[in-house]
Amino acid sequence: MKHFIVLFAGLLLPLVRRTTASPAPHLQRRYGDLVVHEKRAFNDELEARGESNLRRRLESDVTLPLRIALKQRNLDALPEYLLSVSDPFSASYGEHWTHERILEAFAPSPKAHETVRSWLVDVGGFEESRVSVSKNGGWVEVVGGATVAEAEGLLKAEYHIFTRDEGDDVVGCQNYSLPAQVAEHVDFVVPTVQPGIKLVKSEKKRRSLARRDLPVQARDLNVGRAIPPGSLTGCDTAVVPACLKTLYNMSYTPKATDRNTFGIVSHYPLTYLQSDLDTFFGNFSPSLVGKSPTLVSINGGGIEVGPTSDVGEDGWILEYAMTLVAPQPVQLLQSGSAQTSVGGITDISFNEWLDAMDGSYCTSQGGDDFTYDPQLPNPFPGGFADHSCGTIPNATRPLVVSNSQAAHEYFFSEFYLKRQCNEFAKLGMMGVTILYAAGNTGVAGQRGYCLDDNGSLNLNGTNFTPNWPASCPWVTVVGGTQVKPSAASSNTSTAGSHPEEVWNQDLTSGFFESSGGGFSNHFDSPAYQHSAVQAYLKALGKDGKGKFNAKGRAYPDLSANANMFVNIDNGAISIDSGTSGATPTVASIITLVNDARISAGKKPVGFINPTIYSPAFANAFNDIVDGTSQGCKGLQGDRGGGFKATKGWDAATGLGTPNLGVLIEKWLALP
Ligand SMILES: *[C@@H]1O[C@H](CO)[C@@H](O)[C@H](O)[C@H]1NC(C)=O
Numbered sequence: 001m002k003h004f005i006v007l008f009a010g011l012l013l014p015l016v017r018r019t020t021a022s023p024a025p026h027l028q029r030r031y032g033d034l035v036v037h038e039k040r041a042f043n044d045e046l047e048a049r050g051e052s053n054l055r056r057r058l059e060s061d062v063t064l065p066l067r068i069a070l071k072q073r074n075l076d077a078l079p080e081y082l083l084s085v086s087d088p089f090s091a092s093y094g095e096h097w098t099h100e101r102i103l104e105a106f107a108p109s110p111k112a113h114e115t116v117r118s119w120l121v122d123v124g125g126f127e128e129s130r131v132s133v134s135k136n137g138g139w140v141e142v143v144g145g146a147t148v149a150e151a152e153g154l155l156k157a158e159y160h161i162f163t164r165d166e167g168d169d170v171v172g173c174q175n176y177s178l179p180a181q182v183a184e185h186v187d188f189v190v191p192t193v194q195p196g197i198k199l200v201k202s203e204k205k206r207r208s209l210a211r212r213d214l215p216v217q218a219r220d221l222n223v224g225r226a227i228p229p230g231s232l233t234g235c236d237t238a239v240v241p242a243c244l245k246t247l248y249n250m251s252y253t254p255k256a257t258d259r260n261t262f263g264i265v266s267h268y269p270l271t272y273l274q275s276d277l278d279t280f281f282g283n284f285s286p287s288l289v290g291k292s293p294t295l296v297s298i299n300g301g302g303i304e305v306g307p308t309s310d311v312g313e314d315g316w317i318l319e320y321a322m323t324l325v326a327p328q329p330v331q332l333l334q335s336g337s338a339q340t341s342v343g344g345i346t347d348i349s350f351n352e353w354l355d356a357m358d359g360s361y362c363t364s365q366g367g368d369d370f371t372y373d374p375q376l377p378n379p380f381p382g383g384f385a386d387h388s389c390g391t392i393p394n395a396t397r398p399l400v401v402s403n404s405q406a407a408h409e410y411f412f413s414e415f416y417l418k419r420q421c422n423e424f425a426k427l428g429m430m431g432v433t434i435l436y437a438a439g440n441t442g443v444a445g446q447r448g449y450c451l452d453d454n455g456s457l458n459l460n461g462t463n464f465t466p467n468w469p470a471s472c473p474w475v476t477v478v479g480g481t482q483v484k485p486s487a488a489s490s491n492t493s494t495a496g497s498h499p500e501e502v503w504n505q506d507l508t509s510g511f512f513e514s515s516g517g518g519f520s521n522h523f524d525s526p527a528y529q530h531s532a533v534q535a536y537l538k539a540l541g542k543d544g545k546g547k548f549n550a551k552g553r554a555y556p557d558l559s560a561n562a563n564m565f566v567n568i569d570n571g572a573i574s575i576d577s578g579t580s581g582a583t584p585t586v587a588s589i590i591t592l593v594n595d596a597r598i599s600a601g602k603k604p605v606g607f608i609n610p611t612i613y614s615p616a617f618a619n620a621f622n623d624i625v626d627g628t629s630q631g632c633k634g635l636q637g638d639r640g641g642g643f644k645a646t647k648g649w650d651a652a653t654g655l656g657t658p659n660l661g662v663l664i665e666k667w668l669a670l671p
Pocket residue numbers: 036039157158174175
């Protein structure tokens with residue numbers, strides 16, 4: 001008999017029954033004392049109410065796909081390696097690593113393979129032929145799986161079936177043990193305690209697009225209007241590309257377009273209409289009419305225009321990014337498709353584009369986590385039968401990657417956050433600049449939710465809720481600004497003035513949106529930002545004290561206009577706001593800096609944070625000193641508890657907004 005069981009929020013497992021040799025637990029001692037390797041209370045929420053979601057013990061002859069994730073070497077040295085190629089004071093600045101060198105540096109040791117393999121044979125009783133090492137050496141697998149009896153004997157665990165709040169049955173154990181000599185080489189074993197079978201709220205799955213639409217009347221906008229050079233007329237209520245070019249001193253025309261690359265990540269069902277791009281280009285960048293982004297398909301992603309697709313966000317982002325970097329081609333890294341979501345098991349996952357960029361990431365440290373990532377190949381009939389691992393060739397790998405999505409750091413497990421953050425660092429070592437949106441709700445989570453003292457999200461919470469991946473120290477995070485009405489009402493030049501302030505929008509009564517900013521609860525403040533952040537904390541004094549982790553990685557790193565972008569959405573003029581628009585603007589600026597460096601025979605900028613926080617770059621940013629971001633709903637007043645902009649770095653706008661002309665001069669002065 002063959003039947004399916006749902007494991008870990010979506011992993012479909014064929015459970016077959018078989019008999020095998022029983023394990024030889026007495027041999028465990030040869031590998032040292034048994035120690036509990038991981039444990040997790042599966043049912044703590046229910047248990048708090050005196051209930052349990054434990055259904056029954058899993059039958060001993062059921063087969064589980066047993067995988068053992070090996071510890072990578074040298075992960076502790078990752079920050080040091082990354083800084084050695086991205087700190088402007090380092091002798092090896094810009095000497096990025098090849099993919100091969102990275103694989104070699106972090107691969108688990110041969111000793112780890114040997115130890116785990118012989119333990120599986122000696123203690124687990126598996127024949128040599130049933131033990132296989134993955135191609136990248138990241139994990140060891142029992143081919144064809146292990147029976148529950150075998151796994152329980154090996155791991156000193158008890159497998160149970162649990163019921164999740166959606167009614168799905170899931171399999172797992174509450175804890176497992178490994179002998180000491182094996183444990184030192186093992187990250188974790190699946191399936192065991194991971195991932196979060198702890199009852200999840202539906203909110204767990206929600207990624208926010210850092211975007212907000214405002215319906216507008218076409219006649220209100222003088223869309224194609226000319227803005228005198230150096231002026232910001234009307235840029236407070238309707239931003240067009242000329243506003244950004246004026247604000248950010250953008251007059252550079254790319255010359256190295258054949259050697260430069262720039263990618264924008266998009267997730268199904270977001271897509272764009274060529275007719276929207278063409279209408280926009282016709283008004284603002286006529287040479288681009290008829291031009292499309294280069295599609296980089298990830299996990300079946302394509303330009304799927306249908307009843308469920310959303311053409312707003314991508315259209316807006318592409319219209320601006322393609323205009324700002326023209327004639328540099330733009331890649332659209334489009335991940336997921338209707339087929340990926342057959343069976344309803346897909347979701348926006350930041351691991352999809354990372355897997356496509358670095359095939360070794362698909363499997364290293366146990367691979368994707370199906371609590372958060374789609375299971376691929378999708379086992380449902382009609383599901384996407386492949387998985388894009390390392391499918392982006394190194395020759396066309398985007399040097400700058402713009403991501404306009406944000407999720408709550410709170411939703412993910414510690415292990416998941418660390419693994420993903422390490423991967424961002426590895427791409428930085430390869431010379432890739434990764435930009436993420438800071439989010440649109442100030443220090444709060446979506447809709448003003450914040451964390452309470454028990455660590456749950458609710459409207460009464462008063463502890464700030466950091467965003468992910470913004471809180472990873474190895475990405476560059478973009479906050480939001482807006483043009484002050486006073487700066488937009490005259491034709492005078494903006495040089496020397498402070499035309500921008502913290503982005504704050506009050507579109508719906510009682511509902512504010514503003515630049516995301518905050519401090520990680522999982523990652524410490526990295527050295528590159530330490531003195532900037534310390535100065536800000538000092539200036540804050542008691543403001544917000546105790547509501548955030550003052551020792552955490554602080555964001556945003558920099559910012560750009562997030563307010564009132566005029567764009568074409570499904571044939572109509574639309575106005576969108578959000579850090580979704582600020583992020584591709586900064587990504588376009590970094591792409592132009594890369595062009596200048598590549599044209600001068602230099603390397604791309606890669607991970608930019610150590611450079612932009614360095615004193616030499618201070619005057620390459622327009623410091624934002626006015627405005628305050630939004631706070632938690634649970635605090636008095638909607639804006640209570642937000643972060644104020646100050647001189648120097650602040651947790652509302654980072655270092656400020658970029659001045660492209662000056663950035664190019666500074667970056668050309670570096671080796
Ligand atoms: C491990 O899990 C079992 C149930 O399978 C439980 O009885 C035991 O107390 C747990 N041990 C630890 C150390 O959590």
